[in-house]
Amino acid sequence: MSGLYIVGTPIGNLGDITYRALEIFRSVDIIAAEDTRHTLQLLTHFGIKKPLISCRAQNEKEAAERIVRLLDEGKTVAFASDAGTPGISDPGAVLADTVRRAGHPLIPVPGVSAFTALTSVAGSGGKTVIFEGFLPQKPGKRKSRVKELLETGWAFVLYESPFRIVKLLTDIADIEYERRVVIGRELTKLHEEIIEGTAAELRDEFAGRTKILGEFTLFVAGKKAQIL
Structure with missing residues (x-):
């Protein structure tokens, strides 16, 4: 058939x-x-x-x-x-x-996805993880959606390009600078990088880099996971 x-x-x-x-x-x-x-x-x-x-x-x-x-x-x-x-x-x-x-x-x-790959190593995901993927590119709409996601209190996963990663981390830090974030860059590839910190710490980390390359997946921890 x-x-x-x-x-x-x-x-x-x-x-x-x-x-x-x-x-x-x-x-x-x-x-x-x-x-x-x-x-x-x-x-x-x-x-x-x-x-x-x-x-x-x-x-x-x-x-x-x-x-x-x-x-x-x-x-x-x-x-x-x-x-x-x-x-x-x-x-x-x-x-x-x-x-x-x-x-x-x-x-x-079934096969690989960046969502499941990063979630598997992020830890403290709890039973509920929201998959959002790419956010709107317009700054106002992007920040508004970030605020909505943060207010749910649940963990969520985003995809982002190297051109907007600092802007995204800035949006998160502006609303909840201490929210825990795990970033996967170039997952499964030669230059794979997995880095963890608060939204503010990671914003400063990537803002200080002279060159940002690769595809990004972000795991933003829920509020309950952050307290643990």
Whole structure:
């Protein structure tokens, strides 16, 4: 029976690919990818050759309809975002919804995500952790949302670019400068860095660096965890 496999892929270290993910890539008829060039490099590394089609944020609705037609023809399709688990701050949600509404099965193939990777080493997460991902880029909206998240009292996880990391830490510190934060930079990659401190301490740390590179994941501890 035809179906769509939603496949998690490494966020940096290719050794994190699962056996099952490789088996699925080898067995399906077609692979849809957020960036076909990026996924081609991954497939080439493991000696896999498959037809690739684009399914990115800018064309996800049209690509989803095309994938439904392929499934209608009895084809099996796998979808991979650039890195991590699709639908977690990556394309995939529109695709999954469209395929489900068309009556085709969706099969998750779990893999890595920066959210779970950092949460696993952050400690003191408690039973509730909010995943927020990327915040609005406009300063006013970003700070307003940070305030809302801090006021919940729960731990939450954010994604941020190196260009806005100091601004984000400043927003957190302006509201609750002593809130504990764990930052993961370049998780699973060669220059991986995991650093912990208060929002104010980490703001000063990164503001003092002459060059900031890499992708950032932030675990902002809940108030109860902070007291422990």
